Structures are given as C-alpha cells and as structure tokens.
Amino acid sequence: MSDLLLEVTDAEFRYAKGAPPAAHHITLAVRAGDSLGIVGESGSGKTTIGRGLVGSLHPSAGAVLVQGRPWKSIRRRDPVRRVVQMVFQDPYASLNPMLSAVGTVAEVVRVWDGLAARPAVARAEEILAEVGLTGEVITRRPAGLSGGQRQRVGIARALACGPQVLVADEPTSALDVSVQANVLNLLLDLRESRGLALVLISHDLSVVDYLTERAMVMYRGEVVESGPTGSLLSDPQHPYTRELIDSIPGRSALPPAA
Amino acid sequence: MTTTTLAPTPAPRRHWLRLPHWRFAGRHPNGALALGLGLLGLIVLLTIVVPMLSPHSATDIAGTPLSPPSLAHPFGTDTVGRDVFVRTWLGGRNDLLMVILVVLASSTIGTLVGVVAAMGSPLTDSVLMRLTDAIISFPGMIIVMAIALVFSDMGEVGPFPRGALPAVIAIVVINWASYTRLVRGEALSMRSRDFVTAATLLGYSKSRIVTRHLLPNLATTVVAYMVVDAIVAVVTIAGMPFIGAGIQPPAPEWGSLMLAGTTVLYTAWWVTVMPGLVVTVYGIALSLIADSLLAQVDGGAR
Incomplete structure (x- = not known):
C-alpha cells in the first residue's frame, strides 16, 4: 500500500456557492512521517486548506483524498476517519466546557475502540500522560486548566483515535510565549515517537521553520511558493515570502539575486 | 546593580458600613441564590404544612366574614368567612403544582424542538421555526381561553383540582x-464552536453530540429561563380566573383569591393584599435565583 496519506489535487474551496474561492489551485501531498508547514497572513486561505484536509469543508473543484478516498465517501464510523485529526487554534473553545480532561479523551477511546468506561479512562490516562498531563489536573474541566494544559488535552483528544496525520491550525497562537515552546516541543516529540505526519498551519515562519521540513506560502488564496523549509527561508523567490521573512525579528531575507 | 524591593500591598480596609448581609444578598451571586432558594423553600414548606396543620379547611366557614388579620386568622377571613391564610397556602400548592407541570412540559417540548431545528436539515428547521413563529405571534390569551373551554368538562385529576389541567x-x-x-439560537451558535466541530471530525453520532455536548452546555441557560418562566x-395562572378559566371555585388559587377580594378592596384589603404579598415574595425569590443562574451563564461565557 502506498504511504500517501493525504493528497490534494488542484483543489478550490468556497464557503458558499457563488462566493469567491477562499483558496484555489491547491495541490499537496502528505506521506507518512512528513511535516508540512502552511504559512501566510490572516485571510490568505491557510485555515481553509486545514478545514479541507480534515474534511469539514469539501472542495468545490479538484479533490482531497485520504488514503486514496475522497472525504465525501468516508462515513462517520469509517476507520479512514481516524487517519487525519485536528488540533485547534483556540484551546478553550475546542474543548467541551462540561467535560473533564480525562472525560474528553476517554470519550474518543470509547467511541473508536469500543472500550467500557473503566478501561477507557485507563487508556485516556495513558494518552494524557503521553502529552505531559498526570495527577489531579486531568480530572479538571477546561475552566480549571491553563492555556497550555488545555492545548495538551486538545492534542491528546486528537491522538486518542490513533491518527497518522495531525493537522495543527495555529496551535500556539492563543498561548503565552512561555508556553508556546512547550507545546511545539510536544508536537515535535510526538512526531518522532508516533511517526506522525504533521501539517502545521501558522502565520509565524519561525514556528514553521522549527517544526517542518517542507513549507508552502499562501497569499490571497494561492500557493505562491513551496519547497524545503530551509531553502524557502534562505533563498525566497517570491516577494511575499521575503516580506514574511523580514517580519521575523532579527532576521531578514537577502535581496533577490540581480 | 541595584535591587528594588517592592513594598507589600496593604490589605484593603473593610468599611464599617459594609455589613455581612449586604454582601450576602446583594454582591455575591451565590448569596442571592441562597436567599432566593430559602424564600422559595419557605413558601413550598408553608404550602405543604399549613393546609395539613390548620384547624380550618379551605372551604370551612371559619369566622365572621371579612374579619381583619388576627392571631386566629393571620390573613383575616374572606367575604363568606373562610380563613384566607389556609386558602392562600392551599391555593399556593395548587398554583405551584401547575407551575411545575407547565415549566417542565414547556421546557421539554421546547428544548426538543429547538435542538431538532438547530441540528436538522434546513427544511426541518424552516418548518419547525415557522410553526414556532405562528404560535408566538398568535394572541396567547385567545388560545388559552379556547383550550380551557374545550377541556372544561375535565374534572379533578390526581392532586389537580377541576380546571387545573385544562x-x-x-x-x-x-x-x-x-x-x-x-x-435553537443557543444550539446554532454552539454548533459552530470548535468543540462541536472536533466532535464531528471524531465521527461522533448526532445523538451523542446533542446529548453529551450540546444539551449539557445548554442546561444552565434553559434552567435560568425555566426559573424566569x-x-x-x-x-398567567393567576390571571386565568379573570377570563373565566383556570381552577374552578371553591378550590383556592392565588388569582381567584385576589379576584374575590377586589370587590371589597377598600374595606377588607387583606383578602386581596395577603395572597398578593405571597405572590410577590414568590416572584422575588425566583428573580434572585434566576439572576444568580444568569450570572453564572454570563460568567461561563466570559
């Protein structure tokens, strides 16, 4: 079987029929263990692509395939649904305020692995420990957790159904600077320990540089440049990419070769 | 290098006028909740205990007609000499039973239809909401009178006197x-929140999303509205005797008690005012509870 997990072919995404496309001519592929950064300013269409990758927005043209199958053909309890999961930008809004951390994760285990309540809780505790949450803190509801802890619960929930691709939409932008590094390092560790493919959506090039090997730059709904993250940063070809690099404090792109 | 030491922040001084009970009832939402629950509990207790322990029944001629409040008759007597105190609390029991039934049935039906409208197809939503609009826009009292008339033959059912169930x-x-x-409004706004999106991406069924994710988060809002309701x-129940509907005499009810006293309001104020005061305290108690619950809803949103 091919190790191609996600494939987007010349896709176009619109939020309503007749509305202008939020992203178009999008082509990308994610293989097992890949790490891809999607970078761009607000409104550039990067979150739209993220929604398309996890199947919450269907393309109006082109195709988004998960293990060779279009999202539309994947039913609610189809095992292929486990392949791609999402980590959200706002860790508070992404958690059910009425469920504890362990309850949130145990629910996924119960639904997908069919475990009874007690074994599901035990499994949830293991997954939460994997993201660094143990002890009394896992019995708290989101209101009793810090931003970083909430994001860890969000990551644990995504991990609970055993995904192969994690789509992280600005996973650190709502967090304190001091907590951002912890969450980024956690994602890095999980990539290595679980062999996860990671699609990181961010407006911050330095975060994309830290976590991904390949990156694509979005501008007004289009991919303007893509390639290995290192060469994209050291030798940007598109003026917008250069602008993005210049916006990183203490770093600026070299002027284009004459 | 110089080291700056911050002086410790002095503890705020309590003003001598800030009495504990002010903070209890006015400033702390849980204090207001406790006061509201206490008053409501007292009313409920009296509606149970007074009719059981009183030497007079609600229909007995207990004294001289229109006797003012006294130790024997704390709320006085009405135009035929019945004890207004017993009638007020027995009437309260009838009213509260009706209120409980009205609020539980309305909230159950309304919540079910609202969630189905929010989570169903656009066609389902449209049909249900037009029906809802039709009900809301139709003059309520006319429907109440019509239905009360249709069911007017229904007699006493269980603890409900004649006229109560219609x-x-x-x-x-x-x-x-x-x-x-x-x-529907709350569910629609909640449906677009990330935790519901996450549940959908995780392949949860609609019924799981509704029962585990939407309803528990709607509960505080619905309960706060139930209290206001x-x-x-x-x-509304107390107003029904004024249009000939509701609990039928001689069974007491707050509205009919007050209505009976209107003809003698200037000479025997207690017949109307005493049940009216109890209704007022009931309203204040529920307002305090509702305010506290709504403060919690707002706090949760923040």
Missing part, C-alpha cells in the same frame, strides 16, 4: 415556543 395544557401549547426560540407562569 389551564396547564393551554399554557403549555403557547409556552413551549419561547423555549424553542431560545434553545415560573414567574411568568404563575402570573
């Missing part, structure tokens, strides 16, 4: 729609 059915028929509006319901 009144309950009539109010529920018009009342559920306001819950539907509230719940319990005030409106008692006013």
